[in-house]
Amino acid sequence: MIETKIVAGLAEAYLADSECYLVDVTVAPDNLIVVEIDHDQAVGIDDCVALSRYIEARLDRDAEDYELEVTSAGLTSPFKVLRQYLKNIGNEVEVLLKSGEKLSGQLKAADDTGLVVTVGRQVKPEGAKRKVTVWADERYPYDEIKYTKNIIRFK
Numbered sequence: 082m083i084e085t086k087i088v089a090g091l092a093e094a095y096l097a098d099s100e101c102y103l104v105d106v107t108v109a110p111d112n113l114i115v116v117e118i119d120h121d122q123a124v125g126i127d128d129c130v131a132l133s134r135y136i137e138a139r140l141d142r143d144a145e146d147y148e149l150e151v152t153s154a155g156l157t158s159p160f161k162v163l164r165q166y167l168k169n170i171g172n173e174v175e176v177l178l179k180s181g182e183k184l185s186g187q188l189k190a191a192d193d194t195g196l197v198v199t200v201g202r203q204v205k206p207e208g209a210k211r212k213v214t215v216w217a218d219e220r221y222p223y224d225e226i227k228y229t230k231n232i233i234r235f236k
Contacts, residue, residue, distance in 0.1 A: 083108055083147055088136065092116050095135045101128050104154045104161050112147040117154055117161075121168050124153035159228035166191035169231060174198065177227045185232055186219075195222035196229065 089106040096103055101124060104117040118124055118132065133151040140147065160166050166188065174188045176198060186200040197220050203212040 082110065083112055083114060083140065083145055088114055088116065088140075091136050091139050092118070092132060095132055099128070101132075102162070102164055104165065112145065114147055114149045116149070116151045118151065119154040119162075119165060119168075121164075129153065157230055157233060159230045163191060163193065166196055166229070173232045173234070174229055175232050176221065176229045178221065178225055179227050180225070184219075188229075189218055195220055196226075197221075 085106050085108045088108065089103065092103050092106060096118065100122075101118045101120045104119050105115075106117070107115045109115075114136075116132065116136065118128065120128070129151040133149055136151070137149060140149075154161075154165065160169070170188050170190065172188055173185065175183065175185045176196075177183050184198065184200050186198040188196060189199050190197040197218050199216055200219050201214045201216050204215045205212045
């Protein structure tokens with residue numbers, strides 16, 4: 082079986098001179114290799130084709146047969162690397178915590194340790210008849226998050 086780290090190394094070597102970046106590499110037991118890339122603006126089909134050709138030229142199909150798929154990170158796919166979080170600052174995101182709580186809000190910041198999301202919560206002030214929305218920045222470390230992904234709204 083072809084090793085994930087070999088394919089990841091090839092992809093990173095090629096992408097070092099590109100504006101695209103590596104998001105994920107998976108190798109299934111049947112040697113289906115899936116390489117997922119992203120870009121701060123948009124990934125073009127030419128980016129995927131060029132990377133696919135680069136990887137295919139460096140793997141020996143005679144030694145071990147494989148199927149290679151190079152794709153862009155989906156618009157609603159969960160974020161996997163810090164650069165995806167940074168690219169989506171200011172966007173509305175959905176965060177599922179490992180505790181099972183799901184929240185949505187605006188991604189305010191992200192760093193190596195976690196992210197900050199502005200979340201609106203319904204609170205009933207003392208003596209009030211109705212609940213009001215209170216907006217607050219909440220910080221979550223990555224180890225408490227199951228996934229974070231964009232929310233797409235069609236208006």
